[in-house]
Amino acid sequence: MSAIWKYQAQRLNQLIDENNEIQAHIYMEQLLLFPVDVQDRIIEEISLLPQCSRDAVANILGSYSVTDLS
Numbered sequence: 001m002s003a004i005w006k007y008q009a010q011r012l013n014q015l016i017d018e019n020n021e022i023q024a025h026i027y028m029e030q031l032l033l034f035p036v037d038v039q040d041r042i043i044e045e046i047s048l049l050p051q052c053s054r055d056a057v058a059n060i061l062g063s064y065s066v067t068d069l070s
Contacts, residue, residue, distance in 0.1 A: 009057035
């Protein structure tokens with residue numbers, strides 16, 4: 001898992017911990033370019049984590065991202 005995903009996960013986790021859903025949506029929309037419906041699914045998955053660690057959040061973010069490896 002890349003350092004970028006870990007940083008983004010840490011920042012998103014912070015916004016969610018602060019109950020700042022609007023800023024979390026803006027963050028994902030601007031930096032990660034996820035549509036709003038995907039943002040909702042990501043936030044929902046994060047909120048259901050038994051332990052909200054940076055790695056767990058990064059794994060969720062990574063599962064929704066599309067990486068062109070060619």
